[in-house]
Amino acid sequence: MEEIIYYLLSFFCGVLPPIVWLSFYLREDQRPEPKRMVILIFVLGALFVFPAAALQSLILNLFSFFGIPEPYFSFLKDFFVIALLEEVFKFLPIFFFVFKSREFDEPVDGMIYMIISALGFAACENFFAILNLKPEQFPLSQLYFSLIFGTTLLRFLGPVFLHSLASAIFGYFVSLYYFKKRKISILFLGLFLASLLHFAFNFSIISIAKEKSFSFGTYYLIVLFLLGMGILVHQLFKRLKK
Numbered sequence: 688m689e690e691i692i693y694y695l696l697s698f699f700c701g702v703l704p705p706i707v708w709l710s711f712y713l714r715e716d717q718r719p720e721p722k723r724m725v726i727l728i729f730v731l732g733a734l735f736v737f738p739a740a741a742l743q744s745l746i747l748n749l750f751s752f753f754g755i756p757e758p759y760f761s762f763l764k765d766f767f768v769i770a771l772l773e774e775v776f777k778f779l780p781i782f783f784f785v786f787k788s789r790e791f792d793e794p795v796d797g798m799i800y801m802i803i804s805a806l807g808f809a810a811c812e813n814f815f816a817i818l819n820l821k822p823e824q825f826p827l828s829q830l831y832f833s834l835i836f837g838t839t840l841l842r843f844l845g846p847v848f849l850h851s852l853a854s855a856i857f858g859y860f861v862s863l864y865y866f867k868k869r870k871i872s873i874l875f876l877g878l879f880l881a882s883l884l885h886f887a888f889n890f891s892i893i894s895i896a897k898e899k900s901f902s903f904g905t906y907y908l909i910v911l912f913l914l915g916m917g918i919l920v921h922q923l924f925k926r927l928k929k
Contacts, residue, residue: 694818700835701814704843705729705806708851712802715924716795720803724790728800731780732807739776739808743768765893770885773808774878777854780804781861794927797862798855798920805854809847816842845909849888852916857881859923884916 709729713719746768750760778801785791785800820835860877864870891909 696835697814697817700817700839701812702810704813704839704847705810705851707843708847709803709806712799712806712851712855716799717928718793720790720796720799724785724788724800725803728780728785728803729807729810731784732777732804733811734807735776735779735804736808736811739773743772746772765889766882766886770889771878771882773850774853774857774881774885777801777805777808777850778857778861778878780807781858786865791865794862794866795924797860797865798858798924798927801854801858801861802851805850806847809842809850812850813839813842813847845888845892845913848913849885849916852913852920853881853885853888855920856884856916856923859927862927888912 709725713725747764750763750768755763781797781800781804785796790796791800817835817838820838857877857880860873860880864873864877888909891905891912895905895909
């Protein structure tokens with residue numbers, strides 16, 4: 688019985704934060720997308736976690752095989768293998784399914800669909816992150832529930848928010864490419880910027896994890912960083928709505 692509760696709780700806490708952010712972002716669309724398309728892209732975003740993780744593992748094994756030294760290994764892993772590859776895989780549902788859909792009919796849709804895919808991706812990541820809080824280590828007790836809900840809250844304010852913001856910025860360039868300029872360089876620019884911001888966030892989190900003492904300044908900078916990204920995304924939405 689405890690195992691069933693554990694899996695249900697992991698699923699609920701994994702999916703809830705992306706759903707909350709999704710309901711917030713969908714309000715930006717004055718002509719709401721069909722529910723079937725929202726569900727499809729969300730689910731595809733979640734499913735693309737698996738090939739992304741497999742490719743990441745393969746590339747990291749190759750890096751280890753060829754003996755790539757530090758600090759090059761860490762940079763290649765954090766920027767190319769994690770940040771860039773994840774942004775690519777979050778874009779694939781849009782490339783294969785949304786570009787061919789009649790529902791992709793206004794510029795703001797590029798940002799909306801990229802956010803939907805990103806939140807599906809984040810939901811799957813959340814599920815496995817919470818699943819790793821094994822009951823053997825943390826039995827179903829008040830301490831475990833505090834830990835799992837604390838993890839959910841932190842991921843809601845951190846990685847889930849980051850995924851949606853980075854992909855929203857990429858989505859702005861997706862819209863420019865699809866509706867206006869049709870230059871592949873526009874897509875690559877969006878991918879690079881989203882990956883760079885994704886990398887910067889991950890780097891700051893890794894730096895905090897390596898610190899042995901609490902640094903309020905570092906947390907403050909991360910909050911400002913996410914707030915700045917949020918303001919930028921808001922402005923990009925406004926530009927596409929004009």
